[in-house]
Amino acid sequence: MAAPNQLKEVLVTQKFTLRCRVCHGVIGQPYISLDRQTQRYGTRMWQGQRQGTITTLNCQEMFRYDSQNCRALHEPQIVAELKLKTTHPGAEPVTPCSRCAAPIDRTLPHVSYNYLEGEMTDWTITNITDSTELAVLCRDCEEPDAPATQTAVAAATVDQPERSRA
Numbered sequence: 511m512a513a514p515n516q517l518k519e520v521l522v523t524q525k526f527t528l529r530c531r532v533c534h535g536v537i538g539q540p541y542i543s544l545d546r547q548t549q550r551y552g553t554r555m556w557q558g559q560r561q562g563t564i565t566t567l568n569c570q571e572m573f574r575y576d577s578q579n580c581r582a583l584h585e586p587q588i589v590a591e592l593k594l595k596t597t598h599p600g601a602e603p604v605t606p607c608s609r610c611a612a613p614i615d616r617t618l619p620h621v622s623y624n625y626l627e628g629e630m631t632d633w634t635i636t637n638i639t640d641s642t643e644l645a646v647l648c649r650d651c652e653e654p655d656a657p658a659t660q661t662a663v664a665a666a667t668v669d670q671p672e673r674s675r676a
């Protein structure tokens with residue numbers, strides 16, 4: 511007979527079941543996500559050297575995947591819905607917008623779409639082994655920190671973590 515504690519553990523485990531956007535398989539490791547972030551570049555002095563920093567002011571997970579293969583399969587759809595003209599921007603302080611090509615001053619808050627790869631623990635991605643920027647958007651294309659109202663692709667899944675339907 512299951513002790514109350516064991517029962518609780520089972521329920522908690524089920525609540526944390528996350529499924530791949532593309533193949534709907536249960537995600538174990540790696541855990542790959544596309545996050546919409548508001549970022550700002552800065553600098554700091556460290557041991558007498560000026561270092562570049564990236565501050566993430568806001569972060570929302572858009573999609574999650576169980577493999578790089580599924581992530582790659584979904585990318586054309588994301589590129590189409592976000593209306594991206596270019597992808598994988600450079601990391602210079604001034605970078606062209608991935609949608610309209612206007613110059614973005616990265617020292618000011620701006621929207622950045624990033625793929626992260628790591629492990630999922632308590633609803634937080636940890637031990638990040640890879641981070642790849644898919645797109646960077648100017649303030650005219652997407653307002654930093656605002657809800658993703660312009661991108662139906664994104665709005666549909668935010669705040670609705672998939673649950674196990676088992």
Ligand SMILES: [Zn+2]
Pocket residue numbers: 530531532533534535575576577580
């Ligand atoms: Zn998958």
Ligand SMILES: [Zn+2]
Pocket residue numbers: 607608609610611612647648649650651652
């Ligand atoms: Zn733009």
